[in-house]
Amino acid sequence: MAATALGLDSHHDMHAQHGSQSWVRRHIFSTDHKVIGINYMLTGFVFFIVAGLLAEAMRVNLAQPGSKVLAPDVFNQFSTVHGSAMIFLFTIPFLVGGFGNYLMPLMIGAGDVAFPRLNLISYLLFPPGGIIMFVGFLLGGAAQAGWTSYPPISTQTPLGMPHDYGQICWLLSVIVVGVSSTITAINFLVTIVNMRAPGMSYFRLPLFVWAMLVTVILTLLVTPALAGGLSVQLMQILFGAPFFEPSKGGNVLLWQHMFWFYSHPAVYIMILPAMGIISEIIPVFSRKPIFGYKAIAYSTMAIGLLAFLVWAHHMFTSGVQPWLEVYFMITTMIIAVPTGIKVFSWVATLFEGKLRLDAPLLFALGFVSTFTLGGITGIMLASVPVDLHEHGTYFLVAHLHYVLFGGSVFGIFSGIYMWWPKMTGRMLNEKLSKLHFWCMYIFFNTTFFPMHIIGLLGMPRRVADYDPQFGTWNLFISLSAFILGASFLIFIYNAAHSLVYGEKAPPNPWGGRTLEWATASPPPHGNFATIPVVDSLPYDFTKPAPFFGVRDGAAHDDASHAHDHEVQEG
Amino acid sequence: MSTASTVVPTHPRPNTNTGLSNGFIGIMCFLTSEMALFGSLIFMYLYVRRAAPVWPPLIPGLAHGVHQYYERFDWHLPTVNTVVLLSSGVTMHFAYQALRRGNIQRTLFLLVVTIILGIGFLSGQAYEYKHLKDVAFSTQTYGATFFLLTGLHGAHVTGGVIFLLTVLIGTLRGKINQGNDMVFHAATLYWHFVDAVWVVLFALFYLTVPIS
Amino acid sequence: MSLARVSAILVVIWVVISAWIIATPLSNAMPEATDHAQQIDFLFKFMLVASVAVFLIVQGFLLYFCLRYRRRKDESADALGSDLHGNTRLEIVWSIIPALFLVVLTVLSFQVYVDIVAIPKQAYIINVQASQFQWECDHPQYNIQEFNTCHMPLGEITVRLHARDVIHSFWVPEFRVKQDAVPGYPTEMHFKTIRVGQYRLICTEFCGVGHSEMYAKLFVMTKPNFLAWVKQQQQANSGSGSIANLSFSKDIAPIFTAHCTACHIATHLANLDLGSYQGLLKGGNIIPGSIIKPSNHKGSVLWQITGATGPYPGGNRMPLGGPYLSTTELSKITAWIDQGAKNN
DSSP states (O other), rough: OOOOTTOOOTTOTTTOOOOOOOHHHHHHHHOOOHHHHHHHHHHHHHHHHHHHHHHHHHHHHHHTTTTOOOOOHHHHHHHHHHHHIIIIIIHHHHIIIIIIHHHHHTTTTTOOOOOOHHHHHHHHHHHHHHHHHGGGGGTOOOOTTTTOOTTTTTTTTTTTTOHHHHHHHHHHHHHHHHHHHHHHHHHHHHHHHHOOOOOOOOOOOHHHHHHHHHHHHHHHHHHHHHHHHHHHHHHHHHOOTTTTOOGGGGOOOHHHOOOOOHHHHHHHHHHHHHHHHHHHHHHHHTTTTOOHHHHHHHHHHHHHGGGGGGGGGGGGTOOOOOOHHHHHHHHHHHHHHHHHHHHHHHHHHHTOOOOOOOOOHHHHHHEEEHHHHHHHHHHHHSSSSHOOOOOOOEEEHHEEEEEHIIIIIIIHHHHHHHHHHHHBBBOHHHHHHHHHHHHHHHHHHHHHHHHHHHHHTTTTOOOOOOGGHHHHHHHHHHHHHHHHHHHHHHHHHHHHHHHHHOOOOOOOOTOSSSSSGGOSSOOOOTTTTTTOOOOOTTTTTSOOSOOSSSOGGGGEEEHHHHHHHHHHTT | OOTTSSOOOOOOOOSSSSSHHHHHHHHHHHHHHEEEEHHHHHHHHHHHHSSSSSSSSSEEEETOHHHHHHHHSHHHHHHHEEEEEEEHHHHHHHHHHHHHHTHHHHHHHHHHHOOOOOOOHHHHHHHHHHOOOOOTTTTTTHHHHHHHHHHHHHHHHHHHHHHHHHHHHHHHHHHTTBBOOHHHHHHHHHHHHHHHHHHHHHHHHSSSSOOO | OOHHHHHHHHHHHHHHHHHHHHHHHHEEEEEHHHHHHHHHHHHHHHHHHHHHHHHHHHHHHHHHHHHBEEEEEEOOOTOOOOOOOOHHHHHHHHHHHHHHHHHHHHHHHHHHHHHHHHSSSSOOOEEEEETTEEEEEEEOOOOEEEEEEEEEEEEEEEEEEEESSOOOOEOOOOEEEEEEEEEEEOOOOOOOOEEEEEEEEOOOOOSSTTTGGGGEEEEOOOHHHHHHHHHHHHHHHOOSOSSSSSSSSIHHHHHHHHHTTTSTTTTTHHHHOOOOOHHHHBOOOSSSSOOOOTTTTOOOOHHHSSSSOOOGGGGGGSSSOOOOOHHHHHHHHHHHHTTTTOOO
């Protein structure tokens, strides 16, 4: 007899038989968080490939100066959609909707999220919301004002078009995906706050769950602010409401404030879950606890709080009042401290470990390596005088790719390699996995590191063409980028092969200590046969694998029941 | 059934970490996100207002400045409207209290009054919109900000009225009752939120227009 | 190899690299053409030295730990690492030291920034009008306008930035400072040029299809050379043929041939033919009717659509995308229209 999981309605039967449902009901319209999580990942991955191809096309154009492979407006459309799709249609959905959905309920010992049907609605908004962004290509041209969509360029109708349909599509797309995100945030917040297994206090949460908690609080508070800004821009484009039109009382800088108030926390929404993944992987593959658990938890909270206070460091050259720029410089410098604490803690976790240098760990260490470099260039950009030189150049493009690709994408892949056995019930080929890592790591660096240099030497960003002096550098970068892109084929082949021929995965192939490893690979509906009861910190390797503090429910039903009632007071 | 003067919890403490139900925390999160939405638009209004060289911006083609707006923004109707909306908040509060005590007749009566007052507010707003000349959405930012914010609020009130109607039907059918009042509670919280936003908008748009 | 040994090696590497950074002037890679450039380069070097330290610490120990603590082939898959949860003293140290460094960096940056935004008592003023996709630099003191070039003397300069249409950004890499030109919101830059030379003025805020091409040639000259240039410009404006008695075929048609007929010929583009006088009277199909009103330049579409200030009929200044007509050419058109816009 199973005890009712915390927070679930009494009529939610964890052991409902779904065998009689159609494939579509079970795989697309399921309310099971694991199915929804995987769907987010699959959809997100499709957008990743498409957005990546757009970037490769841009790099073809940029391989040589004076190249006219892409017309300038097409280039601008590609660069806009590349950035927007990577951020809104891949990184955030994959990390929050994908990993968040799949792992978080498992890690807290819950049977599902608080509102499973709402979860499904969140997901169902995502594919159409994403497709709307691309519909612009069919309507005379996609949005072409950059992912930052600054007016007046974004509210200016492109030459030759009666209306900027592409921009309207872009605005609608981001609004829809934003609504989906906000609903997910509400769902996750209630789940984490209300549905943790007995004994799982906040300071026994796995660090990935801490990351999700702070991420969804950020999402809840700032995504509606973006929706506000987007609606305002939509009103101007559709109805001529002159919010950003100076001659009619509007203000151009207004957009930048509204946009960056969301978009800066958005970068933390993109990096915190990835950092959470790293915090999970390093202890498991070092076979020892994470170094400085509380420090990492507190740093995560600090980053979340500071995220609200730094947005105008994207606007240092915009004409913001000097005293305000100093304020933002100070807050941006401060946010480097908790970030540094995390990096040092991860490296220290390796100390005196028994490192299994398998793919998940390699990607995690790749993350630490590249993200640190991105963080360093971030500190350079935080200093207003230095930013005055570096802003709007390829130095910035390098920085953002080091933190978003070197950070979030490496984090995503380390998570994929880590939890692939759990999610699919199969193992990946370790040799191919390692090959993928090395290709990605090496060619990521050869692609993006030189961008720091050409940026400092005078190459602006968002350009389809450039001064011939940068020709050799750009050719080198483009060739690296092509190889980097091709290296994803290794992963795709590995994944496909694993799904068909891969060796069956045990419940806990890596010897992890968090709750997702305490159930089958993949977990059944309802996740756990009986509610786990937690009595120790996560990452406690002194306890035997694979569970931590989890009672063996099958053999001790009555005893665990009695204990459950006691513990639920707390 | 419990006596009318005491509120006896007829459902057990939810089986959650916090003791609060998922639905309650959920609706509070939702209202927080709504506050963020209105907050960003109110920030937008304040920023535009402060950054404009003259407020309200001069209408191209018209000679005089501020007086024209103050005349048009006759505060009588909006004040009445505000009283109507706030009263509906009071009736909604007591409707929920009645439900918690198990007095369904009273609940239904107060709920219907709330809905009527809500529709009254919306009618008042529609009338106000029709009567604002020269305050257009697209000619300058004074109109644009006004219509965007009050329009968004009106949309929320409309959604709220629909929500209340759904709750009314649920209560009539007996699905919402003393033991199962989460949805009613959520509707009450939402309605109070809509009231609170209006108070802020009323203060910003009607009470602080400068008079030269 | 012990932890201490590794640390020592990393320190040595850091010292060597830092010495190289400090000793090598950044101006080797790119000249420092303003006083701010020197200050910013110093800050950058300071940060670079610190960055190398952080990078070496993180990467160095990461690599070292990977090599030293990796599980050997003969060890069991379940072999555990040590049960170390943290080290409060170490954690405090690695929180405080970076924080202190950041405080120092902030203070230094603040000092440089105060200098950058300080308004000099005396400065040579240039008004820059940025538009899609050209730079117009006006010298109010001498009433000179230049398009896609910008000449300035050595010394304190104040650049007042205006944008006509969308946001642009004024950047000269050798100056190390940039500032956005924002429509409806004039902005200013102050710097002191210290090096004569020719530089590129680059637009660094995405402004549309011509963003990649939006460059100007910027010249910093000694005071005497600059004044000589000014004189030359003033003569060119006033001389170069009398503005009176202009002829369509000799003075105006060549302007059209040089700037317009690539698009506006026969029935091309907007059905406007600027290859003949009749074409001017016929007009086009976007803005119908004659584009000239004899003796009334302000009312003539031709004058409105090519002029420096808008609004522009149809929404775009001509020639589309620039380069636009020079001051001289504009004066000729103005004068010719006022003289009757005759077909002479």
